[in-house]
Amino acid sequence: MRDPQIGEILVQPDDLKRKVRDLGAQISVDYADRDLLMVCVLKGAVFFLADLMRAIDIPCEVDFMAVSSYGSATDSSGVVRILKDLDRPIAGRDVLIIEDIVDSGLTLQYLMRNLGAREPATLEVCALLTKPERRKVELPTRYVGFEIPDTFAIGYGLDAGERFRNLPYVAALADDG
Ligand SMILES: O=P(O)(O)OC[C@H]1O[C@H](OP(=O)(O)OP(=O)(O)O)[C@H](O)[C@@H]1O
Numbered sequence: 043m044r045d046p047q048i049g050e051i052l053v054q055p056d057d058l059k060r061k062v063r064d065l066g067a068q069i070s071v072d073y074a075d076r077d078l079l080m081v082c083v084l085k086g087a088v089f090f091l092a093d094l095m096r097a098i099d100i101p102c103e104v105d106f107m108a109v110s111s112y113g114s115a116t117d118s119s120g121v122v123r124i125l126k127d128l129d130r131p132i133a134g135r136d137v138l139i140i141e142d143i144v145d146s147g148l149t150l151q152y153l154m155r156n157l158g159a160r161e162p163a164t165l166e167v168c169a170l171l172t173k174p175e176r177r178k179v180e181l182p183t184r185y186v187g188f189e190i191p192d193t194f195a196i197g198y199g200l201d202a203g204e205r206f207r208n209l210p211y212v213a214a215l216a217d218d219g
Pocket residue numbers: 083084085086087109110111112113118141142143144145146147148149150201
């Protein structure tokens with residue numbers, strides 16, 4: 043039986059696969075002859091990154107950064123903390139931030155400022171999901187997979203209290219609202 047906390051499915055596995063393939067193809071064209079470094083924002087974006095990287099057919103590297111603003115809550119605390127920084131400098135590199143979701147935009151705002159100060163050659167964002175109705179700050183997001191409604195989402199990396207990251211689809215958290 044399906045966990046009662048798993049609500050309506052928002053994005054099916056086949057649609058995730060198709061979108062990841064298309065994004066990978068587009069990034070491969072846009073970053074041909076560049077120095078692509080993907081910065082994956084732990085933990086949620088790991089699942090998206092792992093699939094996306096395998097859909098990219100140009101040389102690329104990855105580094106990881108862990109930030110947290112949600113903890114076990116379903117509302118952003120508004121205070122973003124670095125839990126793990128990048129291993130290597132990014133000056134002069136073509137940095138693409140990989141996010142699972144842009145919700146309030148506060149995490150991304152912090153990352154753009156923090157990474158921008160390290161003088162990369164370019165700094166862009168690829169987010170699988172966006173929740174425009176909840177946005178507190180607007181940020182340029184070059185690649186976006188899907189718009190989802192104003193509901194707390196779980197699955198394909200997204201957690202509620204660290205659970206549900208392993209779902210192969212994106213769903214609404216049933217108890218929300
Ligand atoms: O646009 P915002 O309102 O800032 O929300 C988006 C951020 O929140 C989530 O991370 P979280 O802090 O839950 O960490 P996690 O990826 O480890 O779950 C998500 O993965 C994004 O990084």
